[in-house]
Amino acid sequence: MDITADAPASVAPRPRLLTLPLVLVFLTNFGAMTGFYLLLSVVPLFATSIGVGGVGAGMSTGALMLSTVAAELVTPALVARYGRRPVLTTGLVLLGAPALALPGASGLTAILVVCVVRGVGFAIMVVTVGALVAELVPASRRGEGLGLSGVVATVPAVVALPLGVWLANRVGYTPVFVAGAVTTLAGVVAVLCLPRGEARQEPGRSLGVLAGLRTPALARPSVVFSATAMAAGIVTTFVPAAVGGATGDVAVLALLVQAVAATASRWWAGRYGDRHGAARLLAPAVLVAAVGMLALVLVRNPAAVMVGMVLFGAGFGAAQSASLAAMFDRVRPTGYGAVSAVWNIAYDSGYGLGSIGFGLLAVHTGYPGAFALTALATISVLPLTRGGARAGKRSFESAPSEV
Template structure:
């Protein structure tokens, strides 16, 4: 991954290779995982919480989805600039801590009002921080280890993103409904500050052996050497990443529908909302970790097609449950359908996430990890924003059952891309 001074170490540093990296067992990688887990607690809590808060202020489903869409819009805009910042402005060192602060510090402002305008504005500011954290975190997970560990590294990173969601996704809603939204907003804001402190320590961990990796690729990266061929850029890179990028866009749009809107039709059954979000988060990390381990073992994707199929089937079950529920309280049959559908979708989405990111990292090459991370995160977050705003409008016009049926058909349409291996 890091082969020479010109690609990472910087002028005046000793010669540096992958063998010098502490890898999965290093304190730097451990700090990255802890910082990710802490910082993403705020993201996980807010994703269903702010739309629910907005709907209580009379915003409606479209307005509730607009809070998520604004967050994801500024996220994607930030992510477009991140590859250059990582490689030319020392961004690997500061992007994660600064982004965590931008995510966490504005959180208490949500408690001041339920008016849609301020909620959208605060969400947009936080999206800048999230864009910084996601691109830097994904790229660092690959840069801090040798290429033989990239699958497991991204799997561990996925666990750090997903495991807190098992508690935070349902717990944030339950906490807000039981003891107040303002308490939930303050607690998740503190998580961002803690993440910034942890991420700052990566530079100093492992006796400074991570510093070359954190300096970035440098201005000569991507031009190629005898040891590392040049990485694709521009249109060749987009062509290489197109299939996994499209899959991520569509599947993350479906995930946005699950996380953003399922709390609203089942709000009267708080136990079911908590169970749905917990099942989704648990199966998400299970699918992502399994895909990472299998990728390292076989050195190729194994679960991209099965994961996409699971997402299609899970969305189909959700559609059936929502259609059967109507406007009434969910019965046992509806609860089983939506629980099974949410769990199956989460398992498939987790597998697709890790398969897509490992394929994109491999195709971009070591000096292109920042670009691959940016495009993967853009696929994830642009899909999430589009799903929130688009499905919010469709739900208002047609209802939950027809809206989720459209999601299922969209997922089925990308199955041919998952079949392609080259």
């Protein structure tokens, strides 16, 4: 008797997630993000230490992020013309090398110039890496792959963001600036090892960045995410100063707690999105992030700060994965570069504008009032999440294209 006829059909194995090209991209991203986060909170502190005040500190982060946004608009075109390896290598150099000039900066102008150049390099890196990851992970595991990529990008935040502040307080600013430059430039080695075939953009017409910004299916989740990114920029720029009078290393611990929560949430949200749909997570993510920001009204209470950072980190991490996966699901592969650019524009514009606006606002309201208004601004985007879970890729197959 042939028992094979009654045997259950074999289940096809899940496609492999980690490949050598993807690992090399992750190594590049890890090195660059480590250097980025080492300096992210330290540069505003350095600006304050040389006498430019809270407004100058906010402008340093704002200049970094706004130049990033401008460069993100043109990065896909640069990649299409010159190829991913040379463009990505250039981005890493622009992000890392200017940090070596910060120890000699004696005024706000010099700091802002360095931040602008680094912002251009950061834009090139994040857009190019984001498109590469989307192409290299299997479609059926895209949410998980993007979540893993998010972990690679945010693990440096877990360690390097608070470590940068800790080191600056103990060994000075110059060693932190040098370490940020070295770890970023180390990513060039991984880029040079990328197989050339993995670094070429898919030929043919692709969805352009401006067209992506005009497409509601991409614009709505990007605006929702941008609101949480605005709050994230405020957290990393101003929480160290806001809790400065508290006992112990509250600022360092707060940044660490927020980064850990965001990392864990981003990984979980990616896996959940593959099974149940990423867009349905956007509304809960915004609500949790807003509640976390509201807790910072009690900024002089260390326990309230820690609870707020756990909640905000969880909401922010989920918003990152959910918005990015939902946007990639709505375009063809030729649109991956545009999606990466649009998402990163939302991230960085929110991050930069939040830092500048909060610095100006806190002068008049104080930190507690400014944190409360930030929570209200975050929750105001909830109406844009309606109907997001019902949107699908088929509706956007004919999205406008431009080279």
